[in-house]
Amino acid sequence: xxxxxxxxxxxxxxxxxxxxxxxxxxxxxxxxxxxxxxxxxxxxxxxxxxxxxxxxxxxxxxxxxxxxxxxxxxxxxxxxxxxxxxxxxxxxxxxxxxxxxxxxxxxxxxxxxxxxxxxxxxxxxxxxxxxxxxxxxxxxxxxxxxxxxxxxxxxxxxxxxxxxxxxxxxxxxxxxxxxxxxxxxxxxxxxxxxxxxxxxxxxxxxxxxxxxxxxxxxxxxxxxxxxxxxxxxxxxxxxxxxxxxxxxxxxxxxxxxxxxxxxxxxxxxxxxxxxxxxxxxxxxxxxxxxxxxxxxxxxxxxxxxxxxxxxxxxxxxxxxxxxxxxxxxxxxxxxxxxxxxxxxxxxxxxxxxxxxxxxxxxxxxxxxxxxxxxxxxxxxxxxxxxxxxxxxxxxxxxxxxxxxxxxxxxxxxxxxxxxxxxxxxxxxxx
RNA sequence: GUGAGUGUAGCUCAAGGGUUAGAGCACCGGACUGUGGAUCCGGUGGUUGGGGGUUCGAAUCCCCUCACUCACCCCA
Numbered sequence: 001x002x003x004x005x006x007x008x009x010x011x012x013x014x015x016x017x018x019x020x021x022x023x024x025x026x027x028x029x030x031x032x033x034x035x036x037x038x039x040x041x042x043x044x045x046x047x048x049x050x051x052x053x054x055x056x057x058x059x060x061x062x063x064x065x066x067x068x069x070x071x072x073x074x075x076x077x078x079x080x081x082x083x084x085x086x087x088x089x090x091x092x093x094x095x096x097x098x099x100x101x102x103x104x105x106x107x108x109x110x111x112x113x114x115x116x117x118x119x120x121x122x123x124x125x126x127x128x129x130x131x132x133x134x135x136x137x138x139x140x141x142x143x144x145x146x147x148x149x150x151x152x153x154x155x156x157x158x159x160x161x162x163x164x165x166x167x168x169x170x171x172x173x174x175x176x177x178x179x180x181x182x183x184x185x186x187x188x189x190x191x192x193x194x195x196x197x198x199x200x201x202x203x204x205x206x207x208x209x210x211x212x213x214x215x216x217x218x219x220x221x222x223x224x225x226x227x228x229x230x231x232x233x234x235x236x237x238x239x240x241x242x243x244x245x246x247x248x249x250x251x252x253x254x255x256x257x258x259x260x261x262x263x264x265x266x267x268x269x270x271x272x273x274x275x276x277x278x279x280x281x282x283x284x285x286x287x288x289x290x291x292x293x294x295x296x297x298x299x300x301x302x303x304x305x306x307x308x309x310x311x312x313x314x315x316x317x318x319x320x321x322x323x324x325x326x327x328x329x330x331x332x333x334x335x336x337x338x339x340x341x342x343x344x345x346x347x348x349x350x351x352x353x354x355x356x357x358x359x360x361x362x363x364x365x366x367x368x369x370x371x372x373x374x375x376x377x378x379x380x381x382x383x384x385x386x387x388x389x390x391x392x393x394x395x396x397x398x399x400x401x402x403x404x405x406x407x408x409x410x411x412x413x414x415x416x417x418x419x420x421x422x423x424x425x426x427x428x429x430x
Numbered sequence: 431g432u433g434a435g436u437g438u439a440g441c442u443c444a445a446g447g448g449u450u451a452g453a454g455c456a457c458c459g460g461a462c463u464g465u466g467g468a469u470c471c472g473g474u475g476g477u478u479g480g481g482g483g484u485u486c487g488a489a490u491c492c493c494c495u496c497a498c499u500c501a502c503c504c505c506a
Contacts, residue, residue: 014497066504070431088506117506122431124500133506200503211504264505286506313506336464367464375466386464400466 015121015129025325026318031114033160034134034312038112041153043136046111048092054082060091060296062267071119073129085118088266089135090293090309097139098302107140107305114314126284126316134317137309139297144241147272147292148248150310154276154288155254157312162322163278166287168254170274171262172242174234176295179270182233186210189227196223213261229260241271268293272308278320287320288312329421330357332379334370336386343385347395347410354414374400381417 012018019027035045054074061068073085086092093111097103113135121127136153138146151168158166174182190197190205190212197205197212201220204211212224234242249256256274264273273291281287290310297305331351333344341362348358365373367386374382384396397406397413399420406416 011497071504119505121504122502123498124502127505131506216502266505283501284505289506311506316506334465366462368462368466370464371466373466379466382465384464388464396465398465403466405465 013129015123017128026321026323027314029323029325030161030314030318030321031134034112034114034157037153037157037160038136041110041149043110043112046093046096046113047115048086048089048096048113050086050116051083052086052092052095054084056091056095057084057087059300060094060268061088065267067119067266071121073118073120087117087119089113089115089117089133089311090137090268090296090307093137094297094300094302094307097297097305098300103140103297103303103305108146109139110136111139112136124284125282126313126319128315132314134312134314135309137307139305139307141308142294142306144245144272145248147241147245147308148252148254150290150308151249151256151274152252152254154290154310154312158276158287158317161317163287163317163320164322165279167277168256168274169259169262169277170246170249170256170272171259172231172234172238172245172271173263173269173273173291174230174238175270178233178235178238179230182228182230183209185228185233193223196220210261210263224261231258231260238271245272264289264291268296268299270294274310278316281316281320284316286313287316328357329380329417330359331381331383331417332370332374332377333358333360334365334367334374334382334384335360336367339390340385340387343390344383347383347385350410351414351417354418356414356417383413 054072057072058068063069067087072087074082075084077083093113097109102109114132115135116130116132118130120129123129134157136150138150151170155166155168173179186209187206190201190209194202194205196219198215198217198220201212201215201217204215209227212220212227215221215224231242246256246258262273262275264275269291271292271294274289275286276288277285278287279285288310290308292306292308294306296307297303331348333348335341335344341360344360348360351358359377359379361373367384371382380400382398382400384398389395394407394409395413397408397416399405406413408416
């Protein structure tokens with residue numbers, strides 16, 4: 001490459017990155033696994049736009065949330081409308097349900113989606129400005145059995161991708177009836193001991209007293225341990241829902257930890273909230289977070305339709321997943337001369353139609369250079385076409401793994417390749 | 431938004447004020463014109479992130495800036 005480089009180097013913008021082929025292979029596998037598993041539970045893909053009216057998130061995600069107040073990619077388009085690159089997915093699905101009257105279809109509705117989200121955050125380990133989520137939502141199912149089912153589904157996906165050592169944290173954040181009373185009690189308790197809290201927590205005492213539970217300072221933890229717990233304030237309905245949810249988790253045999261201080265960052269959650277955290281992920285260790293949001297559709301002016309869902313962070317998931325990409329063999333063409341080059345092109349065309357990956361490089365090389373090249377790029381097979389082969393109408397096929405060499409027509413050699421590939425797959429499955 | 435750490439070749443790293451900034455790996459070529467991996471030889475590749483300052487002299491010391499990394503806040 002001898003084109004002149006521009007003086008100013010262009011690079012991906014902060015918090016975004018290229019996913020190069022080797023890594024993209026892992027993404028493909030994780031995405032395929034997610035789709036396959038979700039479809040097994042009756043979920044169907046629903047693709048919503050990446051860009052939405054800004055009001056959608058102000059209303060859905062919550063005008064007071066951190067996401068909306070300081071993390072959105074918002075700009076004005078040429079028509080003067082305020083638009084936003086979605087920071088999360090749920091409001092888009094809710095919008096789509098109302099817009100297309102999907103609530104008139106047989107319920108419950110089950111959707112999934114995999115795609116990029118955008119938050120203007122300061123990047124760090126496990127946190128990016130463009131990141132990717134696997135998202136699922138269920139609408140119109142009140143039964144706590146479904147709360148447990150989505151947790152079990154998440155676990156199945158994690159297991160499939162070789163993720164080990166995860167902890168499932170669960171909680172109930174109550175509903176409109178019982179949560180306000182708890183909030184008031186908590187605020188009262190925090191205000192009473194305000195002088196014993198760190199400056200940061202003193203600020204939280206009024207804004208969001210639940211966050212005091214997360215403080216790392218010893219005295220704050222000690223003080224907070226005497227604060228009232230949400231689980232003691234749940235109304236009868238929420239209490240029953242929570243207990244049944246836990247009962248179904250037990251039924252599935254999924255270990256969990258009840259964490260009364262678990263709050264999700266988004267305002268709209270009701271009743272069930274859960275999080276799955278992994279080891280070795282740094283500070284941002286939640287790979288999956290979700291919960292129930294029974295009021296959201298109605299608050300958008302839609303029908304009274306309850307909802308529940310979770311989001312899994314793909315970057316975080318992949319950093320703890322153990323995925324071994326299956327090895328697919330391919331054929332490198334070693335040809336000598338113009339006539340053999342044409343024959344290679346034609347033969348590759350045939351082999352590809354049989355599902356065999358072929359690489360014909362358009363560079364004059366000697367036989368040694370061909371082999372050296374084939375070896376370097378990891379070819380499993382080398383198909384040799386020179387004068388002798390052209391005359392005979394039969395080619396040489398060398399197996400680069402065990403150095404055996406075969407002679408035959410394109411059809412005969414295709415069979416040899418396909419047979420060995422099949423065996424290879426079989427032995428991997430055992 | 432706040433704080434800390436790190437920036438030297440595509441990658442991993444040397445050089446800690448003193449010739450023209452080096453090495454390994456990788457890449458390209460040769461030894462080797464019909465058979466790969468090894469070995470040997472050669473080559474490409476750098477405004478030392480950028481700008482300014484101190485100095486006879488700066489990759490090295492100082493300031494600013496940018497980028498990356500990690501942490502806080504918050505979240506996937």
